[in-house]
Amino acid sequence: MCGIVGAVAERNITPILLEGLKRLEYRGYDSAGVALYTNDDKLERMRRPGKVSELELALTEEPLLGRLGIAHTRWATHGAPCERNAHPHFSGDLAVVHNGIIENHEALRDQLKALGYVFTSDTDTEVIAHLLNHKLKDLADLTVALKATVKELHGAYGLAVISADQPDRLVAARSGSPLVIGLGMGENFLASDQLALRQVTDRFMYLEEGDIAEIRRESVQIWDVNGQSVERESVQYRDGAEAADKGEFRHFMLKEIHEQPAVVQRTLEGRLSQNQVLVQAFGPQAAELFAKVRNVQIVACGTSYHAGMVARYWLEELAGIPCQVEVASEFRYRKVVVQPDTLFVTISQSGETADTLAALRNAKELGFLASLAICNVGISSLVRESDLTLLTQAGREIGVASTKAFTTQLVGLLLLTLSLGQVRGTLAEGVEATLVEELRRLPARLGEALAMDSTVEKIAELFAEKNHTLFLGRGAQFPVAMEGALKLKEISYIHAEAYPAGELKHGPLALVDNDMPVVTVAPNNELLEKLKSNLQEVRARGGELIVFADEKAGMTNGEGTHVVHMPHIHDILSPILYTIPLQLLSYYVAVLKGTDVDQPRNLAKSVTVE
Ligand code: HGA
DSSP states (O other), rough: OOEEEEEEEESSOOOOOHHHHHHHHHGOOOOEEEEETTTTTTTEEEESSHHHHHHHHOOOOOOOOOEEEEEEEESSSSSSSSSGGOOOEEEEEEEEEEEEEEHHHHHHHHHHTTTTTTOSSOOHHOOOOHHHHHHHHHOHHHHHHHEEEEEEOOOOEEEEEEEESSSEEEEEEEEOOOOOEEOOSSSSEESGGGGGTTTTTEEEEEEETTTTEEEEESSSEEETTTTTEEEOOOOOOOOOOOOOOTTTTSEEEHHHHTTTTHHHHHHHHSSOOSSSGGGGGGGHHHHHTTTTTOEHHHHHHHHHHHHHHHHHHHHHHHHHOOOOEEEEHHHHHSOOOOTTTTEEEEEESHHHHHHHOOOOOOOHTOOEEEEEEESSOOOSSSHHSSSSEEOOOOOOOOSSOSHHHHHHHHHHHHHHHHHHHHHHHSSSSTTHHHHHHHHHHHHHHHHHHHHTTTHHHHHHGGGGOSSEEEEOOTTTTHHHHHHHHHHHHHHHHEEEEEEEEEGGTGGEEEEEESOOOEEEOOSSSTTTHHHHHHHHHHTTOOOEEEEETTTTSOOOOBBEEEEEEEEEOGGGGHHHHHHHHHHHHHHHHHHHHHHSSSOOOOOOOOOOOO
């Protein structure tokens, strides 16, 4: 979360910093700020609450020009989202921007106050600025003082610092929050995500955990966690900057929903033979490791957790492998009993999700057989630190509410299920060939579901005045209902809860009346008749039903019952298909309510804090 951009160049860098912030804004958008060593040899800053556009406006009215600078877009963890708490934070001649959380900030604040430092914000970040200032008094050199400062910080940080006293460089430190250096000709850059810098360079150097970097116009020097000077490999991207533009669509979210047939296709590419999944897609040692797997533990957060919950149904039903799924923020702090030969699977769009990453690091001490990441970013920490990987090919996801990342994760998890079953010989006869064939047809089915766009848009009108909603599903559709409820909450701010349909009578039915729409996904499977009975229970209490049902499920419109017919699909793949109308529904409800669809309040993309 939060976004950092920095630059040291010979030209004015203000537009570069602003463009970088705009590209990172999807990660945090409470406030934005920039600090520049100006052409008058002064350290100056501009900060504004709200989005980067507010900062841009302020800089148009009162321009700041400089050749060395840092900038930040914030997602507040400590202190309200106001100008006073916006980064960069100053201490004397120093300016600091920070991603992460300093856990010992209270103790440090007390020590620094006792030394006479005056705090002007409520953030944890400000202690870093003052501590560094204090260290500089003895150590004189900015890089040396930063090395001493980070030794006293507990928690997570990606830091960028400039000083008016040593304006030849930008210094940076990484521990728990990613940072990347962008390499230019006679100019260099820094950012929390290379996306911010694709406008200025295609050459990058990724900092590793514990690294400190000194970035000058003509050189970059890095020290590792032990203080040893190290070289980090530089990587060049030739694929051209991925367009961060909405094209013909009104919002990134809608664009990303409509990209799903294409990105699912891409995620399947090179991973299927005629009638089998290619196990090597998970890495060269996959076949050997998969043969030993007797259990699977999946750990993830938010939408990725819902993908993991669907996978549990698949792994147990198809591959006969016991599977547990847990949210990372719980798993990481729990005493876990690990069954022998358990594969530890993490799922994350960004691969930088702090809780998931911490869970992976803990898992390494717990005796799991191996770790496997399902992730959308090949250069992420999660991928680097896992034994096996399957990269989803969703492309950059800008909408804060995840859509295409989820469906491609599901595809990845189905490939995993089939691979494990194949290697262990536990799949029923013919199942793999059938599902491989069905997976090939999936992009076309998703396209058919997307063609229902305008039908779903009409249904959304039923929700515009409502405050509460229930989502119901049975079997593998229960996590789909959970994901549908999460989407609606995230972007329309309507309270939505998901239940397994059979649980309705054990409590939530008490909530049902004609003000509580009930959304249900009803593929044509062996649970259909039971689901229909649950829906009758809702109708009998005056609840309005919105049912996304298989065209062969025999469900029809009636009073208080709105049925949207879905293309028929193999039951195993139905969670992927039925996700689509629920994404569209939440999108159109949010549009009707006039919320900020791509950047909903209080949220941010890529949750890199605990
Ligand atoms: N703790 C700092 C930075 C927050 C952050 O990294 N969010 O993703 C603050 O609250 O300003």
